[in-house]
Amino acid sequence: MSEPVLQIVDVEVTYGGVPAVRGVSLTADAGEIVGLIGPNGAGKSTTLHAVMGLVPLRGGEVALEGRSLRGKTPEAIARGGVALVPEGRRLFGELTVEENLRLGLAGRRETSGNGGDLVDVYELFPVLEEFRDRPAGVLSGGQQQQLAIARALVARPSVLLLDEPSLGLAPTVVDLVFSTLATIRDRGLAVVLVEQRAQRTVALADRTHVLANGELRLTLTPDDAGDTDRMIAAYFS
């Protein structure tokens, strides 16, 4: 019995004494998408930030492949194999598409290779290869989101965290993002997806946790995707 790739156990985070995440536990294994949904301020982003070492853990434990990430710097965690696609994408708008992608190489664990190896992300996102020399800032919203995901994948992480990747995107582009996530899962990554689009997330993810007021309230499976009443009840519980 091997351990899950990502283990979050009883994590607690406070902001200035106010609890933001209260004892959240979840796991994500290779080839799995784990959804995290819930109202604004529920603690979804904070949970991801706690994994990345952006906020200190007040309690609990985060482990990658059995090794604790507690107290490590964000760059050490990134180099250890966890990649975050942050909310709002946080691209370097003045740098070219390719420079943004090359920054993703900073998190790659293998020291081998000459650093020019972007072939697999260009295969997954052909539009990025086409626009490789353009500044990232001039791309459309959907292209920027593809770039943000691609930049995280360049590091060849074992865990991919996404913070509301569909935010502000046109419906057809949302379809593209969700189908890309399915592809990424099939490549054997452990994916944690924070989303506002509850129904689509529940349908896609292997299991989806509903977070409210800093606590896990409910876990849903794809079979629950049609059960709107249950989801609404969990949101407002």
Added chain:
Amino acid sequence: MSTPVASGLADFFGDAVDLQVQVDAIGLGAIFALMAVGIGLVFGVLRLVNFAYGQLIMAGGFALAFASERGWSVGVGIALCFAVVIVLSLAMERAVFRPLRTQSPAVMLTATFAVSFLLQSIALLWFGPLGKTAASLAELNRPVTVGGVEIRKIAIVAIATAAVCLVLLVLLLNRTSIGLHMRAAAMDFQTARLLGVRANFVSAAAVLIAGALAAVVAVLLTVQFPTVTPTFALRETIVVLAGVVVGGMTRLLSATLGGFAIGYVSGLLGGALPTEQSQYLPTFLFGLVILVLLLRPEGLFTRGGRAVERV
């Protein structure tokens, strides 16, 4: 009554267009541009205005003087200068900048003031107020004749050296991964770290490059001002800081141009003002600085709109 003013102005402009004055002014502009790069690079990555930058140059000056007084060769003196300045830069980064990285800009600026005066005091204790003489490269003050005009060798050396340094820096920033990491860190340090860019490494690299530039400046400045005292390069640092702000602090290019511009104007005023009026130079210079800041507070060389990239 207007005649003396008119003839004075005519003299001024006559001198200002003089090739010798021009080359000297460009030479000084080149040195100031290097200092502006050193200050701008560290500001870009660490958001820290390093007031102690001049004391790095001062330390380099003392290293050159130390070597020169013992009759060591020029090469050994320059090597010692680089070693002293780079070690001191990295020590500053490790002991002061890094622990204060998350503090407010006011705290960091005050800390660099403290470092600056600490280093001046140490120099005062070690070398005394009269300072030491760095004379190994004095030969470069001799003129060469180019097309009938006498030009000091140091002006040519300064321009060439600055050009080489700037080209190397541009290549480093644009063609290497550490350069890319530095540019990204200057734009959004947190996101850069999330991608695996090592904060400590990037900040040390910026300080190291700035230190190497300070060593270059120390070599160039001691040729023109061979007497190295504890306040060596202090005035120049203040002028360059003004130039960096005038040019536009938020971008390395505009900061560099600002440094060059203030050095050039400074050299021009110094060369063209009659000798008995040269004490008015800082008055003219800082009067111009205030004027530019009033007219273009965002910086003389920044483009419209928001400046995002800082390196």
